[in-house]
Amino acid sequence: MAEDAPFALYACTRRHAGNRLRYxxxxxxxxxxxxxxxxxxxAEGSVxxxxxxxxxSPSAMSRALARLRETTGDPLLVRAGRGLVPTPRALELRERVGQLVQEVESVLRPAEQLDLKRLVRTFTIRAREGFVENFGAKLVARAGKEAAGVRLCFVQxxxxxxxxxxxxxxxxxxxxVGTVTGPEIRVQALFRDRFVGVVRKGHVLSKGKITAARYAAGQHVGVSRRGREQGPIDDALHASGLERQTVAIVGAFASALALVRASDLIASVPERQTGVLRSGLYTFPLPFEAPEVMISLMWHPRMEADPAHRWMRGLVLDVCGGRPEKR
Structure with missing residues (x-):
């Protein structure tokens, strides 16, 4: 194969496909x-x-006009006395070319400043149970106050x-953030959350000092989307030489708290994410060292520079508390 064959092959592949230009x-x-x-x-009618x-320079403009004439196959401007007049082809192109140049300039122009009063957009936020109950109302109110045309869609x-x-x-x-979270995903910390114990009012743990032994002696409801019997709470108890009896496993914190309301079961749930869900129940600090969890805000990098998306990210950060550094 000739030395320039790779270049020939490259050129051969640049053919029209769909809406893309190829040569x-x-x-x-x-x-x-x-x-x-x-x-x-x-537009000027004059070189x-x-x-x-x-x-x-006039000479550079003359050369450019010569290239235009060669490319279009038309003189475009012809002399009439001391001036130049457009040909029929030039008149045909004038409006189309003007529109094309305006569109190109708008594409290459930096994004305009966001006008929240004119913003009409739906933002979809994916979160676990508890987010809407604890932060949804304030987030909807803030968004409506700043941009009335914005709608929030919360999905499980x-x-x-x-x-x-x-x-x-x-x-x-x-x-x-989990191991299956895409490496390209942007992440910014929202808040740290600690686990607390929850029982119904009148439960034996709602009276007197709660020790690790008293906590472990009760019957518990575990929370695991995958139905796992052991979790971080069990690991923390094992470090103290204790083990709890888990008699029920559910896939959501709301379900665990529903069981607690109607039984003598004990649930261990993240404090901030379940604030509203725990209304009417007795909450206590866990009597042993339990791991905290970092709740983060995540988005795809293609939305990084979008002004409206940046505004919504800031809103969530304000409502959920603080603006820590992002990774």
Whole structure:
């Protein structure tokens, strides 16, 4: 194969496919800068004035006009007395070219400042149970006050996969960053949460000093989306030489607290995420060292610079408390 074959193969692959521009072997791609030159020439009707508009020398403008004539196959401007007049082809192109140049300029122009009063958009937030109950009302109120055209859509979070963020069906996600969270996902800490114990009012643990031994002696409801019998609370108890009896396992904190309301079971749940859900129940600090969890805000990097998305991220950070550094 000849030495220049790779270049020939590259050129051969640049053919039209769908809406993408591709070019056959031996065909040079068009110089889109000529559109700007053509727009200036047709708008000014003078090579000299077009040169001044584009800050080009008269000779450079003449060369550009020669290239335009060669590319379009039309003289475009012809002399009439001391001036130049457009050809029928030039008149045909003038409006189209002007629109094209305006569209290109709008594409390349920096994003305009966000006008919240005119913003109309739906933001989808994926979170575990407790987020809407604890933060939803304040978040909706803040969003409505600043941007009346914004709607919030809260969806359940059955797993830690990043599919929704990647395909754009989810704008923001809250929760604990897991091993299956995509490495490209942007993450910013929202708050740390500690586990607390919860029982119904009148439960034996609602009276007297709660020790690790008293806590472990009761019957417990565990929370695991995958139905696991052991978790971080059990590991912390084992470190103290204790073991609890888990008689029920549910997949959500709300379900665990519902069981607690109607029984003598003990639940251990994250404090901030279940604040509203624990209303009417007796809450106590765990009498042993238990791990904290970091709740984070997550989004896809393609939304990083979007002004409206940045505003919504800031709103969630304010409502949930603080703006720690992002990774």
């Amino acid at each position: 056959d072997q031996g065909t040079s791609p068009p110089d889109f800068n000529l559109l700007i030159t053509l727009d200036a020439v047709l 000299a004035r077009a040169a001044r508009r584009l800050r080009l 979070k059955p797993d830690k996969e990043s599919t929704g963020l990647r395909d754009g069906s989810v704008d923001l996600e809250t929760g604990v």
